[in-house]
Amino acid sequence: xxxxxxxxxxxxxxxxxxxxxxxxxxxxxxxxxxxxxxxxxxxxxxxxxxxxxxxxxxxxxxxxxxxxxxxxxxxxxxxxxxxxxxxxxxxxxxxxxxxxxxxxxxxxxxxxxxxxxxxxxxxxxxxxxxxxxxxxxxxxxxxxxxxxxxxxxxxxxxxxxxxxxxxxxxxxxxxxxxxxxxxxxxxxxxxxxxxxxxxxx
Numbered sequence: 001x002x003x004x005x006x007x008x009x010x011x012x013x014x015x016x017x018x019x020x021x022x023x024x025x026x027x028x029x030x031x032x033x034x035x036x037x038x039x040x041x042x043x044x045x046x047x048x049x050x051x052x053x054x055x056x057x058x059x060x061x062x063x064x065x066x067x068x069x070x071x072x073x074x075x076x077x078x079x080x081x082x083x084x085x086x087x088x089x090x091x092x093x094x095x096x097x098x099x100x101x102x103x104x105x106x107x108x109x110x111x112x113x114x115x116x117x118x119x120x121x122x123x124x125x126x127x128x129x130x131x132x133x134x135x136x137x138x139x140x141x142x143x144x145x146x147x148x149x150x151x152x153x154x155x156x157x158x159x160x161x162x163x164x165x166x167x168x169x170x171x172x173x174x175x176x177x178x179x180x181x182x183x184x185x186x187x188x189x190x191x192x193x194x195x196x197x198x199x200x201x
Contacts, residue, residue, distance in 0.1 A: 016127060017049040020083060022163040025074050032070035034107065037062040037155060042069060045161045052085060052126035052160040060091070061156040067093070067147040069161070070105055075170040079137035082130040083162035085123050091157035092122050094149035096130075100137055105144045114146070126160055141170055 023046045033042020037060040044057035051057070061067050086092040097114035099105060115137070118130045137143075143163075150156045 019164040020049045020162040022077065022165055023047060025167045027072040027074050030072050033059060034068040035062050035066055045158050047160065052162060055159050058157055058159045065150045065156045067156055068107060069145040070103060071143045073141055076168050077140045078134060078166040079132045079140050079163060080134055081132055081164040083126055084120055084158065085126045085160040086157050088124060090151035090153040091155055092151055093120050093147045093156050093158060095119055097146040099144040100140050101142050102144055103142045110146050
């Protein structure tokens with residue numbers, strides 16, 4: 001089945017549905033959503049593709065029209081696509097900025113240059129893809145999404161955020177370093193004196 005969104009293009013839902021499954025690789029217990037009107041509602045927008053049009057689970061901004069999501073993954077992700085949906089009314093967000101691997105960002109941090117940003121089209125069907133610069137987002141363990149502006153409403157509302165890409169198991173660098181240090185190689189620590197003594201026979 002195909003639908004058209006504000007971008008004017010048609011999109012094949014069946015194909016997209018198979019690809020947008022990265023929500024399974026999000027560390028949902030550690031998602032942070034800043035400026036959410038209802039505490040704990042931000043995590044609800046990361047849901048299965050088939051639930052993307054369910055408007056009972058959503059997040060609204062509180063004090064103004066901004067929302068900031070800190071999204072940790074359970075491994076490393078090569079991010080390839082983003083889908084965002086909201087309501088038909090003026091609460092639909094205008095713009096999103098993406099920041100790679102900057103855990104625990106706050107609004108004061110958003111003045112830095114984003115790794116990528118998009119002007120958002122009104123997409124009521126959850127089918128308009130925003131193409132990610134894969135080279136830039138090839139090894140992502142944490143993604144920050146910063147939404148700003150809407151079409152004139154007091155609050156910004158988001159119903160669904162979908163992502164597609166490739167997931168690989170993350171490496172715990174701290175453990176790797178400890179393992180290396182716990183097995184020093186004698187050859188790495190030979191002094192010149194030891195080397196000379198070794199060949200005197």
